[in-house]
Amino acid sequence: QVQLVQSGAEVKKPGASVKVSCKASGYSFTSYGISWVRQAPGQGLEWMGWISTHNGNTKYAQKIQGRVSMTTDTSTSTAYMELRSLRSDDTAVYYCAREGVYSSSWPYYFDYWGQGTLVTVSS
Amino acid sequence: EIVLTQSPGTLSLSPGERATLSCRASQSVSSSYLAWYQQKPGQAPRLLIYGASSRATGIPDRFSGSGSGTDFTLTISRLEPEDFAVFYCQQYGSSPLTFGGGTKVEIK
Numbered sequence: 001q002v003q004l005v006q007s008g009a010e011v012k013k014p015g016a017s018v019k020v021s022c023k024a025s026g027y028s029f030t031s032y033g034i035s036w037v038r039q040a041p042g043q044g045l046e047w048m049g050w051i052s053t054h055n056g057n058t059k060y061a062q063k064i065q066g067r068v069s070m071t072t073d074t075s076t077s078t079a080y081m082e083l084r085s086l087r088s089d090d091t092a093v094y095y096c097a098r099e100g101v102y103s104s105s106w107p108y109y110f111d112y113w114g115q116g117t118l119v120t121v122s123s
Numbered sequence: 124e125i126v127l128t129q130s131p132g133t134l135s136l137s138p139g140e141r142a143t144l145s146c147r148a149s150q151s152v153s154s155s156y157l158a159w160y161q162q163k164p165g166q167a168p169r170l171l172i173y174g175a176s177s178r179a180t181g182i183p184d185r186f187s188g189s190g191s192g193t194d195f196t197l198t199i200s201r202l203e204p205e206d207f208a209v210f211y212c213q214q215y216g217s218s219p220l221t222f223g224g225g226t227k228v229e230i231k
Binding site (some may be wrong): 044097098113114115 | 160167180219223
């Protein structure tokens with residue numbers, strides 16, 4: 001069965017960086033892209049960006065472009081999201097989510113989600 | 124950026140009743156690239172509908188989606204106790220992908 005298992009909760013100080021991992025299993029990792037979506041406490045969902053697990057192409061939301069990097073390690077079927085220069089309003093649960101479209105070159109909808117990783121930014 | 128506005132913010136209904144949720148886009152969503160998700164407290168979202176009207180794998184047929192252009196609807200024909208949650212629409216026709224603010228369906 002398809003599973004996305006994310007790394008554990010993090011507490012960071014303002015200005016620091018965080019790197020969250022998302023290990024996939026149960027399907028061919030390079031056949032489906034991965035997006036990252038975050039949710040601030042009590043708030044809605046915000047798409048952060050997408051990475052093609054086939055060729056590493058990325059597409060980032062303009063709001064965080066310049067502070068975010070998405071990468072993959074195909075040897076371990078793991079996707080990573082690094083967010084730099086953290087601010088208090090980056091406090092959120094971060095989700096990785098699998099694209100619902102096979103071998104897409106564009107982010108679509110998300111059919112499987114990780115369990116979420118809480119990142120707290122506090123001095 | 125396409126802004127999605129969901130209404131109502133909260134829907135108070137009883138089990139067995141019909142729920143109608145609205146998602147309105149600030150501009151036309153190309154190719155009806157609209158999805159719906161259900162999220163329960165402490166859980167990740169679950170895909171219900173994609174392509175405006177196609178049910179995801181394993182989703183009961185009491186969930187249905189409709190609409191095109193700028194107006195989309197999620198209908199739950201008869202609410203079951205496990206359906207009470209927050210529902211989000213999402214467009215994937217243009218970048219950035221965006222989500223609506225959510226509709227909470229609560230037990231009356």
